[in-house]
Amino acid sequence: xxxxxxxxxxxxxxxxxxxxxxxxxxxxxxxxxxxxxxxxxxxxxxxxxxxxxxxxxxxxxxxxxxxxxxxxxxxxxxxxxxxxxxxxxxxxxxxxxxxxxxxxxxxxxxxxxxxxxxxxxxxxxxxxxxxxxxxxxxxxxxxxxxxxxxxxxxxxxxxxxxxxxxxxxxxxxxxxxxxxxxxxxxxxxxxxxxxxxxxxxxxxxxxxxxxxxxxxxxxxxxxxxxxxxxxxxxxxxxxxxxxxxxxxxxxxxxxxxxxxxxxxxxx
Numbered sequence: 001x002x003x004x005x006x007x008x009x010x011x012x013x014x015x016x017x018x019x020x021x022x023x024x025x026x027x028x029x030x031x032x033x034x035x036x037x038x039x040x041x042x043x044x045x046x047x048x049x050x051x052x053x054x055x056x057x058x059x060x061x062x063x064x065x066x067x068x069x070x071x072x073x074x075x076x077x078x079x080x081x082x083x084x085x086x087x088x089x090x091x092x093x094x095x096x097x098x099x100x101x102x103x104x105x106x107x108x109x110x111x112x113x114x115x116x117x118x119x120x121x122x123x124x125x126x127x128x129x130x131x132x133x134x135x136x137x138x139x140x141x142x143x144x145x146x147x148x149x150x151x152x153x154x155x156x157x158x159x160x161x162x163x164x165x166x167x168x169x170x171x172x173x174x175x176x177x178x179x180x181x182x183x184x185x186x187x188x189x190x191x192x193x194x195x196x197x198x199x200x201x202x203x204x205x206x207x208x209x210x211x212x213x214x215x216x217x218x219x220x221x222x223x224x225x226x227x228x229x230x231x232x233x234x235x236x237x238x239x240x241x242x243x244x245x246x247x248x249x250x251x252x253x254x255x256x257x258x259x260x261x262x263x264x265x266x267x
Contacts, residue, residue: 086188214243
């Protein structure tokens with residue numbers, strides 16, 4: 001059998017793991033699809049291979065300025081294309097908004113531009129005494145400029161919920177106008193239909209199998225204790241209990257070994 005590379009093939013894999021076709025698995029097709037959606041949601045939320053860090057650029061519209069928030073569904077793909085993925089609708093969390101304002105201008109009159117233009121060559125060629133301290137002088141100057149930027153124009157606080165798909169920026173919105181560009185650092189969910197190797201992930205296969213097994217046990221629990229011809233006794237409750245333990249073990253493994261580490265910050 002080939003490795004799972006689609007929704008149907010991973011469902012077939014899970015059913016074979018449970019014993020099909022030797023054993024009849026009493027689970028409906030739609031129930032299997034629901035359990036796969038549940039497994040993929042958990043994979044995206046908790047497994048580091050379910051998301052990737054993406055930098056999105058976005059050009060503000062007059063509607064954004066009026067609303068004082070940005071609808072992530074309007075953010076194009078990572079490369080600016082309307083068809084590429086991940087795009088704004090795949091954003092799971094927003095980490096950072098790059099600075100904007102008077103201290104974040106990037107043009108030929110910007111202080112950092114002038115520093116790089118003049119002092120960089122001084123470091124390498126010894127112009128104007130620039131080589132006396134080498135990179136130490138350049139590094140200390142850059143750090144001082146960054147300190148001034150943070151003091152007078154700190155990073156903007158963000159609020160985001162993937163339920164509302166809105167990025168709220170805690171700032172004076174009069175600083176922003178339609179046509180301005182913003183750059184966000186985010187984590188975005190990977191589309192399994194595009195990146196089909198997700199379906200072959202070891203933990204996703206185990207998790208889906210356990211979820212379908214729990215569904216199987218729940219379906220059969222109402223017939224617990226019923227004796228079939230030949231002396232076979234239905235034990236749906238036992239199947240359900242085994243699946244619950246397997247699911248707990250898999251989720252604990254993901255949370256302890258495969259989840260992205262928590263982001264600490266000092267304030």
